[in-house]
Amino acid sequence: MKKIYYLKTCDTCRRILKEMDTSEYIIQEIKTEPITVLQLEEMYNLTKSYEVLFSKRAKKYKQMDLKNQNLSEKDYKQLILDEYTFLKRPVIINNNDIFVGNTKKLVSFIK
Numbered sequence: 367m368k369k370i371y372y373l374k375t376c377d378t379c380r381r382i383l384k385e386m387d388t389s390e391y392i393i394q395e396i397k398t399e400p401i402t403v404l405q406l407e408e409m410y411n412l413t414k415s416y417e418v419l420f421s422k423r424a425k426k427y428k429q430m431d432l433k434n435q436n437l438s439e440k441d442y443k444q445l446i447l448d449e450y451t452f453l454k455r456p457v458i459i460n461n462n463d464i465f466v467g468n469t470k471k472l473v474s475f476i477k
Contacts, residue, residue, distance in 0.1 A: 371396050371405075372456040378468050379456045391458075396450045406446060409457060412464035416442035419466055421454040 368391045372379040375397070383393075394401070409419055420442045426449060427433065437445075446452045454467040 367459060367461065368392065369394065369459045370456055371401060371453065371458075373397055373450070376455055382456055382468065396453060396455070400450055401447070401453065403447065406443065409459070409464060409466075410443070412459065412462070413466065415439065416446065419454055419457070420446060421452055421467070424449075424451045426451055 370383065370388065370391045370393045372383060372393065372395060374380070374395050406416075406419070410416055413419060416439045417437075421427070422433070432445075435441075442452075456465075456467075458465040
């Protein structure tokens with residue numbers, strides 16, 4: 367499966383999608399089409415961590431004072447499901463490979 371989860375209001379997501387050939391990918395905008403439990407579990411199976419999928423840069427992270435809480439994997443999962451902004455973006459699944467966020471590995475994959 368080739369799939370991209372992104373947020374259309376995210377400049378970084380738009381830039382990354384613009385730089386790559388997305389013709390073979392299913393593209394899902396996570397604000398208008400929220401991720402499902404099954405989709406999040408598929409991502410988890412590739413990363414083995416909900417924390418890896420969680421964005422600590424989201425404004426709500428600071429607003430909810432999550433930095434000062436001891437969050438478990440179960441907490442990260444539920445927060446991502448409850449609020450789309452907590453999914454680190456973009457998430458690009460290329461068969462059995464997953465690229466999460468704006469990492470050097472992702473940028474090198476695009477080029």
